[in-house]
Amino acid sequence: MKNKLFEKYFVLSPYFWLVLFFFIPLAIIFKISISVSEWGMPPYQDIFLFDNGFKINTTFENYVYIFSDYYYIGSFVNSLILALISTFFCLLIGFPLAFYIATSNIKLRNILLVLVVIPFWSSFLLRVYAWKIILQNNGILNVILLNLGITSEPLQLLYNQYAVIMGIVYTYLPLMILPLYGYLNKFDLNLIEASKDLGLNRIKTFFKVILPLSVPGIVAGSLLVFIPVVGEFIIPEMLGGSDxxxxxxxxxxxFFVNRNWPGASALAFSGIIILVLPIVIFQILYSRWSQKNEI
Amino acid sequence: MKSSLIKSTVIFLGLFFLYFPILVLIFYSFNENKRVMVWKGFSLRWYNELLNNEQIIEAFIISIKIAALSATFATILGVMIGYSLVRIRKIPFKSFYIFLSSTPLVLPELILGLSMLLFFISLNNVIGFPSSRGQLTIFISHVTFCIAFVAIIIQARLTDFNKNIEEAAMDLGYNYTKVLYKITLPIILPSIIAGWLLAFTISLDDLVVASFTTGPGANTLPIVVFSKVRLGLSPEVNALSAILMFSLIIIGLFYFYFNKKFKH
Known part of the structure; x- marks a missing residue:
């Protein structure tokens, strides 16, 4: 009897917190996104009106407004492209690194892993700020380029989309390396030897053996980079320009400048539907599936 | 021979890429000049100015306070979730439970921040609380999105360890509560500490959610730093970076120490 009470307490306390402070806020975003906007405070009308009998006062205009204006769609597409490119570069840099760390001897492996994670532990904002210093017109990169004679005058490296990609790849790289390492670490190195013994050359071994076995790690790492990058605000704000x-x-x-709360909510909720929901559903199905198959 | 050369080169370049910007940041913090990029000579001037900058010191204290409190709450709730998901079979609406406890991991901070702000405003309209936003609202938001990170660490740990130990203790006459406090919690203690540290640094580092849910008298360190470097450079921020990097590295090493300990 006592066990039951205990279990209830364990399940229900966080349940209560998350429903109140996570689910209800999401529901409020949805509610405001289908409200009629107006001038005033708060800048939207209630969705339930009681003055002349009960009336539901909702609209999908905010969504129509967003999805018919290139300003919004274009920005969302820009973010998706940015996230794709950044994920690609994280993978390009992260994969060899994770692979070579995973294939090092165990002592070196632990040291390298700590070295990869330490920058990740340090402040995100300050790591972005570091690139602002490096990419300045009189910054260290320009000084090097000038001294090597590659350019004759300082390049404008900051405040454009390339600086943004640079900053993102730098700050998100550990998020790609860690899950990749997690999977690469598990697999049997003898497989690589075996494939070589069977006559496959390096390139074939990579594409036929190593790559297929690391797909789960690639997926996990890519999701960890891709999703937050789509919603990234700080890096474009600090390193990006108006391009x-x-x-x-x-x-x-x-939200803050136009004070269009329903519009901002519609944008946020669209983001949830397009970006987050498919992944969450996939995760839940996957965890249920793997649980069932283990028990 | 050739492949080991490639290997060393890749690792070296990778680590260089990760550490170069941090080193540049720390290097320029010792620059005497007010213009960050123009080297004038070695000096500790900016460390001195930083320590006398009341705005930054105050923000730092607020941030530490919020981070410690929210990490503690998030750890308690996160441990409960991790435990429930692995050990308790009957969870009402389990998929919903998983949804609630894992979505904050993948939800962009901006959306989370917006939803929290609109929630607090709506709540205030309905019950008159919280009448203004500040440290309390940042605390609540941070707990909410740190829970998921703690839960995932605890869940992984509990899945790993042998349930038989708990069952053996039960057979030996321990009751449910006693098993939890005498067996389960001590075994997962390193993960609990690791979870707390992770939540602490996430809260300390957060700018976006805090910007949405902040109010008068609740400027956290990232908010102050962002306002200083959004449009330009600030030598004080360089000095701050050097100090913060150093302390966070120590926290990171602690985390690794505990993490490694529990793996053995």
Whole structure:
């Protein structure tokens, strides 16, 4: 009897917290996103009106407004492209690194792993700031380029989309390396030897053996990079210029500058539906599936 | 021979890429000049100015306070979730439970921040609380999104360890509560500490959610730093970086120490 009470307490306390402070806020975003906007405070009408009998006062205009304006769609597409490119570069740099760390001897492996994680533990904002210093017109990179005679005058390296990609790849790289390492670490190195013995050359071994076995790690790492990058606000704000607008920026401005709460909520909720929901559903199905298959 | 050369080169370049910007940041923190990028000479001037900058010191204290409190709450709730998901079979609406406890991991901070702010405003309209936003609202938001990170660490740990130990203790006459406090919690203690440290650094580092849920008298360190470097450079922030990097590295090493300990 006592066990039951205990279990209830364990399950229900966090349940209560998350419903109250996570689920209800998401529901409120949805509610405001289908509210009629108006001038005032708060800048939207209630969705239930009681003045002349009960009336439901909702609209999908905020969504229509967003999805018919290139300003919003374009920014979202920009963010998706940015996330794709950044994920690709994280993978390009992260995969060899994770692979070679995983194939090192155990002592070196642990040291390398700590070395990869330490920057990740340090402040995100300050790591972005570091690139602001490096990419300045009189920054260290320009000084090197000038001294090597590659350019004759300082290049404008900051405040454009390339600086943004640079900053993102730098700050998110550990998020790609860690899950990759987790999977690569598990697999049997003898497989590589075996494939070589069977006559496959290096390139074939890579594509036929190593790559297929690391797919789960690649997927996990790519998701960890891709999703937050789509909603990234700080890096484009600090390193980016006005050449590209991104989802995070327009969401921020829609709320804080335009004070269009229903519009901002519709943007946020669309983001959840398009980006987050498919992944969450996949995760739940996957965890249920793997649980069933183990028990 | 050739492949080991490639290997060393890749590892060296990778680590260089990860550490070069941090080293540059720390290097320029010793620059005497007010213009960050123009080297004038070695000096500790900016460390001195930083320690006399009341705005930054105050923000730092607020951040530490919020981070410690929210990490503690998130750890308690996160341990409960991790334990429930692995050990308790009957969870009402289990998929919903998993949804609630894992979505904050993948939800962009911006959306989370917006939803929290609109929630607090709506709550205030309905019950008159919280009348203004500040440290309390940041604390609540941070707990909410740190829970998931703790839960995932605890869940992984509990899945790993042998349930038979718990069952043996039960057979020997321990009751449910006693098993939990005498067996389960001590075994997962290193993961609990690791979870707390992770939650602490996440909260300490958060800018986006805090920007949404902040109010008068609740400027956290990242908010102050962001306002200083959004448009330009600040030598004080360089000095701050050097100090913060150093302390976070120590926390990171602690985390690894505990993490490694529980793996053995």
């Amino acid at each position: 590209r607008l991104y989802y995070g920026k327009i969401l921020w401005e829609e």
